[in-house]
Amino acid sequence: MIRCPDLLNADLQAVLHGKKSLQLHSASPAETRALAARLAQLMSGANAKGEVILLLGDLGSGKTTFVQGFCQALGVKEKITSPTFTLMHVYHGAAIAIYHFDFYRLTSGAAIAGLGCEEYFEGDGISLIEWPELALPLLPPRALRLKFSLIDFVNQPEARVIEIAR
Secondary structure (H helix, E strand, O other): OOEHHHHOOHHHHHHHHHOOOOOEOOOOOHHHHHHHHHHHHHHHHHHHHHOOEEEEEEEOOHHHHHHHHHHHHHHOOOOOOOOOOOOOEEOOEEEEEEEEEEEEOOOOHHHHHHOOHHHHHHOOOOEEEOHHHHHHHOOOOOOEEEEEEEEEEOOOEEEEEEEEEE
């Protein structure tokens, strides 16, 4: 397992190109945001349009913290919160739009399909999706997957493992 601060950009590039997967250790929300910022910077070019990032994990595992770091690195100035009740927030970065979805409250893939989200997944921005499990049939197969797991909430409440793969 690699500690987030020790991660090389070459390793992240290999993940983005589907050549490897990584298991990372984040010791704090700041490390999670820094990882997100590095990933955002690597994805910020013209090839980022239509990129879909799936954020999997339990409540409180770091998904929204990751989105905050990602959006801030792309120049979003507004406050970044989870769209649990609105289902989606649109943020405008310096060069690209970020579509932040949260499907936690939805109960079926049909409900998600009825929202017309596929247009965003194939659009001009980057889609970050919390709780994507019910939407998997609608998502591009090359979506980037990040799975967040708490390590030991009692003794290390801020530490988590982040698995990242295409």
